[in-house]
Amino acid sequence: MRVVVARCTVDYDGRLTAHLPEAIRLLMVKADGCVAVHADGGAYKPLNWMNAPNTLTVVESDEDGVEAVWTVRSPKGEVLAITVHEVLAELDHEMGVDPGLQKDGVEAHLQELLAADPTTIADGLRLVRREFPTDIGPVDLLCRDADGEAVAVEVKRRGEIDGVEQLTRYLDFLNRDPMLRPVRGIFVAQEIRPQARVLAEDRDIGWVEVDYDELRGIESDALRLF
Amino acid sequence: MRVVVARCTVDYDGRLTAHLPEAIRLLMVKADGCVAVHADGGAYKPLNWMNAPNTLTVVESDEDGVEAVWTVRSPKGEVLAITVHEVLAELDHEMGVDPGLQKDGVEAHLQELLAADPTTIADGLRLVRREFPTDIGPVDLLCRDADGEAVAVEVKRRGEIDGVEQLTRYLDFLNRDPMLRPVRGIFVAQEIRPQARVLAEDRDIGWVEVDYDELRGIESDALRLF
DNA sequence: AGTTCCATGTCGCGG
DNA sequence: CCGCGACGTGGAACT
Numbered sequence: 001m002r003v004v005v006a007r008c009t010v011d012y013d014g015r016l017t018a019h020l021p022e023a024i025r026l027l028m029v030k031a032d033g034c035v036a037v038h039a040d041g042g043a044y045k046p047l048n049w050m051n052a053p054n055t056l057t058v059v060e061s062d063e064d065g066v067e068a069v070w071t072v073r074s075p076k077g078e079v080l081a082i083t084v085h086e087v088l089a090e091l092d093h094e095m096g097v098d099p100g101l102q103k104d105g106v107e108a109h110l111q112e113l114l115a116a117d118p119t120t121i122a123d124g125l126r127l128v129r130r131e132f133p134t135d136i137g138p139v140d141l142l143c144r145d146a147d148g149e150a151v152a153v154e155v156k157r158r159g160e161i162d163g164v165e166q167l168t169r170y171l172d173f174l175n176r177d178p179m180l181r182p183v184r185g186i187f188v189a190q191e192i193r194p195q196a197r198v199l200a201e202d203r204d205i206g207w208v209e210v211d212y213d214e215l216r217g218i219e220s221d222a223l224r225l226f
Numbered sequence: 227m228r229v230v231v232a233r234c235t236v237d238y239d240g241r242l243t244a245h246l247p248e249a250i251r252l253l254m255v256k257a258d259g260c261v262a263v264h265a266d267g268g269a270y271k272p273l274n275w276m277n278a279p280n281t282l283t284v285v286e287s288d289e290d291g292v293e294a295v296w297t298v299r300s301p302k303g304e305v306l307a308i309t310v311h312e313v314l315a316e317l318d319h320e321m322g323v324d325p326g327l328q329k330d331g332v333e334a335h336l337q338e339l340l341a342a343d344p345t346t347i348a349d350g351l352r353l354v355r356r357e358f359p360t361d362i363g364p365v366d367l368l369c370r371d372a373d374g375e376a377v378a379v380e381v382k383r384r385g386e387i388d389g390v391e392q393l394t395r396y397l398d399f400l401n402r403d404p405m406l407r408p409v410r411g412i413f414v415a416q417e418i419r420p421q422a423r424v425l426a427e428d429r430d431i432g433w434v435e436v437d438y439d440e441l442r443g444i445e446s447d448a449l450r451l452f
Numbered sequence: 453a454g455t456t457c458c459a460t461g462t463c464g465c466g467g
Numbered sequence: 468c469c470g471c472g473a474c475g476t477g478g479a480a481c482t
Contacts, residue, residue, distance in 0.1 A: 001252055001266040003229055005319045015475035024321040026227055026254075032267040039324035040227040041258040043277045045462060047324065049270040051477085078475080091317045093231045095250040098265035101273050105242035107458065108480095136387070136421050137456070157241075157459090161470080165391060169425070195470080241460035269477070275460080304460080388472080421456075 002029040005089040006067075010037050012048050014078025020047055022085060027070075029056065031095070035072050035080065050080040105212055111140055111155045113215040114188060118143050120215060121153060121188055121208055134173045137166075142174075150174070150183040159189030159207065164199045171205075228255040231315040232293075236263050238274050240304025246273055248311060253296075255282065257321070261298050261306060276306040337366055337381045339441040340414065344369050346441060347379060347414055347434050365396050376400070376409040385415030385433065390425045397431070 004027040010020035025047070026038040033054055036046035050072040059069050070082040111130065118125035124146030132142035132152075141153035152174055154167035167185045174183040186206040187196070200207045230253040236246035251273070252264040259280055262272035276298040285295050296308040337356070344351035350372030358368035358378075367379035378400055380393040393411045400409040412432040413422070426433045 003252070003317065005317065005321070021325045023324050025324065030266050034269050036270040040321035041256050043260055043462070044262040044272050044275040046270050051269045089317050089319050091229065091231065091315050093315050095231070095266035098249050098251065098267070098273065099247045102245045103242055104244065135424050
């Protein structure tokens, strides 16, 4: 990875057109060729960037006040042009391949835990299918309750209004299927926002908050029995 | 901005839990305090990060194989812990405030072009008003068709389900106005996703894909006449 | 390759 | 501060 602090101006022309006036910024070039222009603030997102695959060409300049021009081109015709007026600091280092990130607690894992034991959502619930397909997308969990009636479950890490909208659409579609009708809905998340609760209740959709650590604990306990 | 290349392990505990095994990475600390851990690849997104506002504390260590431990804490209780085993390179530089980015988007221009000639959406359409105000937000284009009936048009660059939901809400509202009723809807975008098409059709909402370059061409032609 | 949905989304605007 | 929509969204998973 190569890092350069430089006084520069930047122009991007691709999915949109953007221009950065002259200022001091940090230029980052990674091993895969991707280039990022960072200001000294504004979270982790760069001001401008160009992801791989692309080609970076650096042209030294004789022009007054221009040390070099970096041109990054993507196969799709996007162009990022960095005019370097002055290099102020520089750093270059081999880093090798990163072993990668281990994540824990995303929606997929939560859905997995709930599918393994739907009774943590509501007593008597049995799983029919995960990712049950409909014309407008897959329902996270399709279950049947103790009375044998269908229950559609939408799982989110954080429960907000659009999650309720999503479940509402699924229910509209599912309730047209004579084999399933009537289908009720339950909205499940680690934390459900007040407005999402109100909207769910208004539409006769149940909502349940689940504790991720607790679910993981239950799973561990279940495994320990074998 | 401060940049450090170091052999390190990283743990994040907050919105999720994540762990990075020991490897060489680039640590970036911006003036606003935000911290990012970059690998030498994977586009511009860091492996781990913590945005401002937060507090960074660095504790030197006597422990074997540990130079220092950086702890970043956010007010919301998120914690990013970086165990630095060895610093390999370092760079520190004042950069000043960035003058900021000038963007020139396509979104607004598309609506402008369609307003200039609504017949590109449907034959006989005449513009009543752009950004027609309702209590739940402005409708992009309000038109009348050849029969004099009201038509609400929602314009998006990319047509997805949310756009259909938005137009549906507007139609619900507009159809309560006796001066407008009945109002039908047309969903317009450069590209409309299959699921959005299904939902639109299901709700008797029309959908039209338009070609931005073609529209621009039509406009150029019109201008050339003068 | 095309399509869909998730994301520690981030970011900006308006109430 | 919250809610909502846009984003050069990026990225993964699945068809």
